[in-house]
Amino acid sequence: MRILMVCLGNICRSPIAEGVLKHKANELGLSWQVDSAGTEPYHIGEAPHRFSQKVCLRNGIDISGQRARQFTASDFEKYDIIYAMADDVYREIKRIGGNKANMNRVAYFLNEVMPGSDASVPDPWYGGEDGFTEVFDLINKTCDVIADKYAQHK
Ligand code: 4NP
Numbered sequence: 001m002r003i004l005m006v007c008l009g010n011i012c013r014s015p016i017a018e019g020v021l022k023h024k025a026n027e028l029g030l031s032w033q034v035d036s037a038g039t040e041p042y043h044i045g046e047a048p049h050r051f052s053q054k055v056c057l058r059n060g061i062d063i064s065g066q067r068a069r070q071f072t073a074s075d076f077e078k079y080d081i082i083y084a085m086a087d088d089v090y091r092e093i094k095r096i097g098g099n100k101a102n103m104n105r106v107a108y109f110l111n112e113v114m115p116g117s118d119a120s121v122p123d124p125w126y127g128g129e130d131g132f133t134e135v136f137d138l139i140n141k142t143c144d145v146i147a148d149k150y151a152q153h154k
Contacts, residue, residue, distance in 0.1 A: 001025075001032040001153045003146075004075055005109070006093060007085040010038030010068035012132070013121050014085055015048035017109065017139050019056050019063035024147040030154055035079075037071040039092035044068055051124070051132040059136065073100040083109040086120035110138075112145045 005017035014036035025032040038044075046068045047053070056063045075082065076097055082105050084090035090108060094101050110119040121138060124131035 001030070001081070001150050002079045003032060003034050004071075004079040004082045005034070005036040005085065006039065006071050006082060006089055007036075007121070008038055008040050008089060008092075008123070009043045009125065010036055010070070011043045011046055011049045012052050012123065012125050013135060013139070014038065015063055015066050015068070016052050016056060016132075016136055017083070017085065017143065018066060019048075019061045020059075020136075020140055021143045021146060023061045024143055028147060028151055030147075030151065032150075032153075036066070037069050037075065039071050039089055039096060041070050044070055049125070049132070051129050054129070055132045055136040059140070071096055073097050076100045076102050076105060080105065082106045085109050086123065087118060088120075090118075109142060112149070113142050 005014040007014040018034050018036035022034045048063050048066055053064055073096055084093055084106060093106055108118050124135045
């Protein structure tokens, strides 16, 4: 499986999802490719937010080596599933993709735990550290479901 997690800045939500799903895939012996990207260019080249790093490390996952990059239309050719962390992100993925946008490959991340809800992972960027802990728990549960769902795909 080749899975891309996408949020706005690629420094808070999607880097956590990348790190957590990679970790679970490794534990299950699945040689998946898991990456993340942001629809906005503001933080290109930056490491994940310090609270994203902190909450992951507290759970045994080191994401300090990840670097933000921007989502591009060519990502539609490089991934089997593109997960949108939020509804604004979903719309931007479609816009950036232009005539390369294959929306059959794009799913709302939280639809894996709340089918059909098209719900958004709250953006912790504007709040304090607690927001990152809540977001981690939500992402962790959802990644459990994803790992289980596609475990037969090596
Ligand atoms: P993320 O959070 O999309 O989860 O990485 C954000 C990070 C930065 C900004 C917005 C959201 N920003 O406006 O710079």
